[in-house]
Amino acid sequence: MTEHDxxxxxxxxxxxxxxxxxxxxPSPTGTPHVGLMRTGLFxxxxxxxxxxxxxxxxxxxDAARDSEDSYRMLLDAMSWLGMDYDxxxxxxxxxxxxxxxxxxxxxxxxxxxxxxxxxxYESFSTAEEVxxxxxxxxxxxxxxxxxxxxxxxxEQKAAFRAEGRTPSLRLRMPDEDLTWDDVVRGxxxxxxxxxxxxxxxxGTGDPLYTLVNPVxxxxxxxxxxxxxxxxxxxxxxxxxxxxALIAIGVAERTPRFGHLPYVMGEGNKKLxxxxxxxxxxxxxxxxxxxxxxxxxxxxxxxxxxxxxDVFGPAELVEAFDxxxxxxxxxxxxxxxxxxxxxAHVRLLTPDDFVDRIVPxxxxxxxxxxxxxxxxxxxxxxxxxxxxxxxxxQAPDMLRFLFTPEESFAPEEASAAKALGADAxxxxxxxxxxxxxxxxxxxxxxxxxxxxxxxxxxxxxxRKAFAPVRVAVTGRTVSPPLYESMELLGRDRSLSRLRAxxxxxx
Numbered sequence: 001m002t003e004h005d006x007x008x009x010x011x012x013x014x015x016x017x018x019x020x021x022x023x024x025x026p027s028p029t030g031t032p033h034v035g036l037m038r039t040g041l042f043x044x045x046x047x048x049x050x051x052x053x054x055x056x057x058x059x060x061x062d063a064a065r066d067s068e069d070s071y072r073m074l075l076d077a078m079s080w081l082g083m084d085y086d087x088x089x090x091x092x093x094x095x096x097x098x099x100x101x102x103x104x105x106x107x108x109x110x111x112x113x114x115x116x117x118x119x120x121y122e123s124f125s126t127a128e129e130v131x132x133x134x135x136x137x138x139x140x141x142x143x144x145x146x147x148x149x150x151x152x153x154x155e156q157k158a159a160f161r162a163e164g165r166t167p168s169l170r171l172r173m174p175d176e177d178l179t180w181d182d183v184v185r186g187x188x189x190x191x192x193x194x195x196x197x198x199x200x201x202x203g204t205g206d207p208l209y210t211l212v213n214p215v216x217x218x219x220x221x222x223x224x225x226x227x228x229x230x231x232x233x234x235x236x237x238x239x240x241x242x243x244a245l246i247a248i249g250v251a252e253r254t255p256r257f258g259h260l261p262y263v264m265g266e267g268n269k270k271l272x273x274x275x276x277x278x279x280x281x282x283x284x285x286x287x288x289x290x291x292x293x294x295x296x297x298x299x300x301x302x303x304x305x306x307x308x309d310v311f312g313p314a315e316l317v318e319a320f321d322x323x324x325x326x327x328x329x330x331x332x333x334x335x336x337x338x339x340x341x342x343a344h345v346r347l348l349t350p351d352d353f354v355d356r357i358v359p360x361x362x363x364x365x366x367x368x369x370x371x372x373x374x375x376x377x378x379x380x381x382x383x384x385x386x387x388x389x390x391x392x393q394a395p396d397m398l399r400f401l402f403t404p405e406e407s408f409a410p411e412e413a414s415a416a417k418a419l420g421a422d423a424x425x426x427x428x429x430x431x432x433x434x435x436x437x438x439x440x441x442x443x444x445x446x447x448x449x450x451x452x453x454x455x456x457x458x459x460x461x462r463k464a465f466a467p468v469r470v471a472v473t474g475r476t477v478s479p480p481l482y483e484s485m486e487l488l489g490r491d492r493s494l495s496r497l498r499a500x501x502x503x504x505x
Contacts, residue, residue, distance in 0.1 A: 020052025021223045024078075024085070025213070027059045028070035032077040033278040034332065035228070035263040035271050038297045042260060043226050044083040045298070045320040055220055056088030058099045061212060066101075077280055080290050081297075082313055087220075095220040100212050107207040110215050110250055111169055111200060119244035120200060122167035123149040124160040145170075145196040166203040171210075171241055173197050178236040183224065183258030184325045190236040198237050210234070214241045218251035226258045226322055230270070235259075258322050261301045262329040271332050278332075287360055287392030289348075292341030299340070300330035309336075310343045342389040354381050357394040364395035366402040376401055380487055383479035400473040401487060405495055410474040417476055419500055423467035427501040429457055430468050431494065440490045442482035449482075471500035 024040040026032075047054040056078070060066040075090065087093025097103055114120040125148050131141040133148060150172065152160075160167070173196065179189040200211035217225060225238075235257055245251035265271035271278050283293060294313050298304075303326075304311050304319050311319075348356065354377055358369055367373040377398070384397045400408070410419065433452035437444060453464035469481050472493055478484060485493045 019223065020047060020050040021055060021221050022047050022052065022226055023055040023057055023217065023220065023222050024083075025055075025057040025059050025216070026074055027062065027065070028067055028074060029062070029065045030070060030273060032073055032280045033271075033273040033275075034280055034297060034300075035273070035278060037077060037081065037083075037280055038263060038300050039226070039228055039260055040078065040083055041081065041294060041297050042302070042320075042322065042325065044085070045316050046224070046226065046322050047086075048317040049320045052223075053086040054083075055093070055095075055222065056085040056098065057216060057220070058089055058101075059209070059213065060099055060101045061207070061209070063101075073281070080284060081294055082290060100216065103212070103216070104207070106219070107201075107212050107215060108205070110245070110248075111207065111211065113248045113250070114171070114200070114244055115169060117244070117248050118172070119247070120169045120171050121150060121197075122152070122157060123170045123197075123199070124152070124157070124165045124167050125149055145198075147173075147197050150197065168199045168203045169201040170197040171200050171237070171244065173236075173240050174243070178239050180235065180239060180254075180257055183226070183256050183322050184261075185259055185327055188232070188235070195236045195240075200241070210237055211241070214238050214245065215250065217255060218242065218245050221252065222255050223253075224258060224322070225255045226260060229259045229262050232259045258325070261326055263300050264329045264331045277334060283337075285392065287390035287394070288337075288341050289344045289356070289391070291347075292337075292344040295344065296337040296340045299336075300332065301326050310340060338389045345388060345391070346386060348385070350378070350381060350385075353385050354378050357381065357391050360391050360394050361398065361402070364399070366395055366399060373402065376487065380479065380484075383483050383487075387479065396475065397477075397479060400475070400478070400484070403474075405492060408474065408496065408499075410470050410500065414470045414474065414476045418466040418470040419504065421504060424501065424504045425457060426453060426459070426464060426467045427471060427497055427504070429453055431497050431501065434490075434494060434497070437490075440486060440493075442480075442486045445482040445485050467500070468497070471497050 022043040024043045026036055026040070044054050046052070058071060058074075060071070071089075078085070085091070087095065087098065089098045111120065115122070123145075125145070130145055130148070133146055134141045134143050149167075149170070157167070174192075176192050177189055178192075178195075179187060182188050198210055199208055201207050238257075239254060242251055242254040246253070263271045265275050265277065276282065280293070291312055294316065295309075295311060298311075298316050298320070299309060302320065302324060303309075304315065345353070354374070358367070358374070358377065361367045361377065362369065367377065369377065380398055380401060384394060388394060388397060429452045430449060433448045434445070437448055449465065449468065450461075453459050453468075454461060457464065465481055466476065469478055470476055472481070472488065473479070473484055488496075
């Protein structure tokens with residue numbers, strides 16, 4: 001067995017089942033976005049499916065960009081989606097600390113050992129010098145580092161130091177192809193020479209991601225590295241570093257790598273974290289359910305069955321295997337996400353649905369809620385549960401029930417559509433038909449209005465009932481008309497019909 005074979009087999013021999021250890025290690029910058037949380041979700045689902053462990057780690061070595069607020073938002077996002085974890089900054093664990101900013105002494109020690117063992121070396125070349133050497137040799141000046149400093153003598157190093165130069169540390173790449181069996185993509189090979197020796201510690205002494213990420217994975221006994229496709233080009237570097245870490249006793253094995261497909265936005269471009277449609281919390285504000293969001297995020301590169309799109313978190317855990325993740329890019333489709341969420345809204349029990357829409361009604365200033373208001377919400381909830389896509393649509397659908405009569409007015413756009421001059425005879429007939437109605441129940445209201453408007457005025461139902469709907473609920477889109485009027489009551493319904501008629505002159 002060659003050294004090359006050994007490096008590849010180390011990844012293939014990673015454990016399965018209860019020994020699986022995966023990690024979710026975001027940087028605390030900005031607001032959590034859907035692509036990031038999809039990666040976290042796949043790691044969570046694989047850990048829970050296998051009975052393994054999910055390690056939550058914070059990569060916060062970039063002091064200029066990292067923030068505590070972003071860290072708190074990450075915790076909030078994971079909690080909202082139900083992505084619990086077994087080890088992390090706030091829960092501890094056997095390999096603490098779980099924030100890179102608190103592990104600098106560890107990285108310094110590992111870097112020193114790599115240097116002493118000959119896997120890393122001091123590099124003094126500047127970017128300008130590298131480009132000049134490429135030009136002198138007739139090569140593209142933008143080829144990148146040329147491994148020039150690999151074999152500097154002690155005299156040369158001393159001369160550079162005498163000039164005031166401070167070396168960075170580079171890892172020596174092996175002089176052979178690097179191959180791994182990607183859990184998602186199958187066998188991947190990078191040819192020898194395609195990846196130059198790379199910096200692991202800056203001249204300032206600051207360790208780079210290229211060092212700290214694999215060191216943390218090694219020390220935390222990560223068995224599977226499941227990450228975005230954009231990081232695939234860095235995998236040869238990690239394989240080379242793992243070989244060195246195993247040799248110096250820091251790592252036990254090379255983990256298995258699995259590179260998850262891109263999430264694409266509009267125009268066949270990777271969905272950017274700066275794209276407004278990628279903001280996870282915007283969907284929460286709009287009233288997307290966590291179950292709906294988990295369901296849709298899971299569909300970005302995976303499916304539970306060819307003919308089934310709707311499933312819950314428990315079903316995801318039961319079925320998920322990272323080996324089934326699709327290689328092709330996944331397209332973020334807002335319409336499909338809304339449809340998935342609507343399906344989950346329908347699946348809520350009546351009491352759960354009421355509990356979930358109440359905060360949105362409170363935020364809109366419609367209810368406190370009092371016991372009486374909650375009773376109205378419970379009565380109205382079945383009228384809208386089948387009609388809304390997100391919980392955030394509930395206030396507009398139910399606003400007519402909680403708006404005082406003195407401040408009630410139909411929406412301007414709805415009034416323009418349905419309360420023109422031709423609505424006058426419809427409102428007159430409706431008021432006359434309902435004024436003396438003995439029982440104010442949905443069935444009786446429907447019968448009275450149909451007799452008066454469809455039979456009496458010989459109108460099509462759509463034209464007949466639109467003015468009544470807008471006069472009573474204020475909108476062209478509302479809960480079922482007759483049930484809405486029953487809930488609103490005789491006095492308020494007739495008052496609104498008369499007010500709408502008076503406004504027509």
